[in-house]
Amino acid sequence: MPWREERSPYRTWLSEMMLQQTQVATVIPYFERFVKRFPDLRTLARASEPSVLKYWAGLGYYCRARNLLKAARAVVSEYAGEFPSSLEQLRALPGIGRYSAAAIASIAFGKPHELVDGNVIRVFSRLFEIRGDAKKPSTQEAVWMLAGEHLHRKRPGDWNQALMELGARVCVPESPLCGSCPVSSSCAAFEKGLQESLPETSAARKPVHVEWTACLLRENGRVLLWRRSEDERFLPGHWGLPERRHLQGVQTGALLRTIRHSITHHRITVSVREAKISHPLPSPAKWISTRELPSRLVSSVWRKAAGIPMSNGRGQ
Ligand code: SF4
Numbered sequence: 001m002p003w004r005e006e007r008s009p010y011r012t013w014l015s016e017m018m019l020q021q022t023q024v025a026t027v028i029p030y031f032e033r034f035v036k037r038f039p040d041l042r043t044l045a046r047a048s049e050p051s052v053l054k055y056w057a058g059l060g061y062y063c064r065a066r067n068l069l070k071a072a073r074a075v076v077s078e079y080a081g082e083f084p085s086s087l088e089q090l091r092a093l094p095g096i097g098r099y100s101a102a103a104i105a106s107i108a109f110g111k112p113h114e115l116v117d118g119n120v121i122r123v124f125s126r127l128f129e130i131r132g133d134a135k136k137p138s139t140q141e142a143v144w145m146l147a148g149e150h151l152h153r154k155r156p157g158d159w160n161q162a163l164m165e166l167g168a169r170v171c172v173p174e175s176p177l178c179g180s181c182p183v184s185s186s187c188a189a190f191e192k193g194l195q196e197s198l199p200e201t202s203a204a205r206k207p208v209h210v211e212w213t214a215c216l217l218r219e220n221g222r223v224l225l226w227r228r229s230e231d232e233r234f235l236p237g238h239w240g241l242p243e244r245r246h247l248q249g250v251q252t253g254a255l256l257r258t259i260r261h262s263i264t265h266h267r268i269t270v271s272v273r274e275a276k277i278s279h280p281l282p283s284p285a286k287w288i289s290t291r292e293l294p295s296r297l298v299s300s301v302w303r304k305a306a307g308i309p310m311s312n313g314r315g316q
Pocket of ligand 1: 172182
């Protein structure tokens, strides 16, 4: 993985931010493009938010990119550009929680801090036959305790990565490869044949269906975009097409396309319709030339809604 080839707090932090909610294979090309454009923390701290979002476009969960920029600026202003190594200081930075702080401290600085992610929960649940819904805080706390007890204190970074790797490659959710597992001789689940029933989970959260009507207004080679308020539930602060609810006096016409998009457990259906408006436009609306659209529209849902082809692996 590219973030392991040349290790630094900046690259470890960046990879951990990108890997939240996203598969390794998806992250690799994004990581490579990102570090080419923003090779170090100071370069990132000087960047504008739109330029950072542009290199994040397609990865989703855009608050991660905004927090990345805020944290880079905080490290420059509060720590003279040097990443702090203590858990408390790391956790005080935007977007860095318990797991990420432990990952940066142990992998980049060799500090003896355990960490727990979904892979580690699965491995420990099976090794020690931990019962109870793995999504519950009490179960997760039990895994954090075990992870702390078993941490390799001389090589905590390697240990943590090895545990996560074991979960990602061997102790996988379905049909774990117990025959080639290096810890099978001390695994409770393997001994009792419980691999497939651990970790225990309650039923998955039911998807919630949401419908939007997006308006495509065109005029002299320009398209009307809308800057979503920071209070919007979905995609706050993003440029997108205006929804019908945003525009007073808008008249919608033919259905141009239907887009389906998922955000967490929400399944969003966007009906994109031709539209016309006679009322004056409110301030979040702006006419943008079609040439400029790709750089304004970051989220794949708006890129598809505006008819911009997805490229460079930006298919999410
Ligand atoms: S023996 Fe099987 S269930 Fe146990 S840790 Fe290894 S892969 Fe997972």
